[in-house]
Amino acid sequence: WQQTLMNNGDLFVPDDPGSYIIQFQPDGTAFIQSDCNQVRAGYTVDSNLLTIEPGPSTLVACPEGSLGDRFVMGLTAANSFFFDDAGDLLIDLKFDSGTMRFSPQSNDLAGSNWIVTGFNNGREAVVSTITDTELTANFGTDGRVTGTGGCNNYNAGFTVDGGNITIEQGMSSMMFCEQPEGVMDQEQQFLAALASAATYQITGNTMQMRTADDALAATFMRAPASAEAPADAMATEEPAPSGTAEPTAEPTAEPTTSPTGEPTEEPSPSPTDEG
Template identity: 35%
Template sequence: MSRVVLTGGIILIILAVSFSCGCTQEPVTEERKLTETVWMLEKYMDADGSMAETLATAPVTAEFAEDTVGGTSGCNTYNAPYVADGQSLTVGMPIVTMMYCGEPGVMDQESRYLSLLQTAAEYTVSGDLLTITNSAGQEILIFHAVDQNLDGTEWLLTGYNNGAGGFVSVVPGTTVTAAFSEDGQMSGDAGCNSYSGAYTVTGSAISIGPLVMTEMYCASPEGVMAQESAYLAAVQAAASYRVGPGDLTFMDADGKRMAVYERYTPTPQGETWELTGYYNGKGVVSPLANTTITAKFGADGQVTGSVGCNNYFASYAVSETEMTIGPAGSTKMYCASPEGVMEQELRYLNLLGDVATFERAPKTLTLRDAGGSILLTYTVAQPKLTTGEWHMVSYRDAEGKTVSALEGSKVTAVFGTDGQVTGNSGCNTYFGSYTTDKPSISVGPLGLTLMYCETPAGVMEQETGYLAALEAAVTYQLSGEDLTLQTKDGSVSVRFMQAS
């Protein structure tokens, strides 16, 4: 929603209102209380006396605390005093922020809602519905309860408490998620690592943790590791929560915001997926050994990838969790090995055309047919030694010290599938053979061109040290986008990062 702050003498009223939610975990079919529910407006009396439905893009909410009611009025936030006695209800003049929203109907709806709220005379709560009537007994506002049940929900982080007194946005280029399963487990992606742990809910109170996570290190984007630590600390400090229309907020024991999420609507985009299983007519089986099948769903509506022997391409469309793919085309190579690779390829391409729905978690993707049967399963493709170009981050010099790459120099390595390693060593290009039997690696001997470079200062010494460190490697380890080569005593010889 596009929001523009009005100027020209209009004073922006900043609300500092703390609502006592008291949201509960019971199903929405149980009886609600006026003051222990987050209410979202469903219908309101229009100027002609008919009941109009609220705009889907401008939700209106009401949270009744001890003596104030507040929430969002579609564009702005509001806060008003109220008195409830039995079924009678009186609402005073609201204090409202003064932003302007340009979408058609939003400001008219907001004005109408705030006016109607002040004409309230009585209310009734029936199940998950709140109905407010005026002094003539006419229904003027109808709300429904926002379900506070976290079971089976998934969320995308938009902001968190950084532990230093600030509430900050998520680092651009990172995705932080939280999923709540029915068995009391919270899990998600923390930006670099995945995490999981137990959670318990009693009313609006929540307890999370201890959380455990994987132990990868991500060098980019800048700040991702600090964000990860602060986020996990903030989540485990949560003492209460509130589910709003499309958002989730964790608060600590003092009511301070610790984390805010929006509903996670997964799409298949943003990752390169590697096939882990496909339906062969009898059941879901793993791909043939020594074959790699991938899928990358582009923002242009095209899915591309490798199908074991050939590369393929197809159009695709998604709507919520529905998906259609194809028909698929591919290159026309023939591979004799491994045995069955061409049959597997044909089966995979045919299955794409039968896809009707998808399910995405942070690290997995499942494609199903119209009957709900699993056709294809994927996981996020991890970089391989032979995946693209690696950029040197640091190396171990002859004295055993870790030396970072010189600013202004670019040192690269490409490990080809043909057993050849090539790259730029800062000034010259180099080449040689390598062999692997994971985790073992042997590199060299290496040859190189014979240019001399004066800048940046120290580049020739770096070149000599880097190539010596590369040839000294005996093992390697892949972790996310990082590649680490180690010497025989386990020390880091060279550290690379996957080129973007």
């Protein structure tokens, strides 16, 4: 979502357009990311007429200044849509009250930074990260993924082909962290899960990676735009290979932060995924 311009001159522009998206599915359902909340919706298209009916929503209290409620309110007032010469989607609101502008969402992995929300621990479960730890994965345009496993920094090569991904055996620093309890086991399990990834799928500000057996390997949320990836994710200690165990079992539980559904191909002639 780039902006909403009301006919009375009021202009609403989100600080982070990537936090406000709508993805239209061919079956008449839509996924809405409204700042810190997710909404399931239904929609209908008749020629260029568009109706959006929001359904169940999470109820997270978003930070002060959030435009989440206004965003959903605008979508509820959708009347028609068209595309401009730049490929942006414009949704005209009912009663000629204003227009919402959306730009196509980029799902490129290269150049994106992520925070880990869950990973396969290799024991038939996807678990959330330990409190007071942050695991990250920053996919550079140079074909390297860097980040922290909660204690040590790591660095590995990666290649993508469509929705397929290969992450090479990487290198990590060799620090030992005593606290919080379990952080070293968590790091080894996460690095093993990362190395096991065979496919990835980005949905709004979330991403899932799965193994070749379609087991969930790891889940991520997009890092805030202000969170910059470190220029050198490797510490000065002698590097050592990252974890070697690979999770193979289908998980029995997924963290609540992962999406409730997975997107399919774009609808036609309805609007495509926009943010």
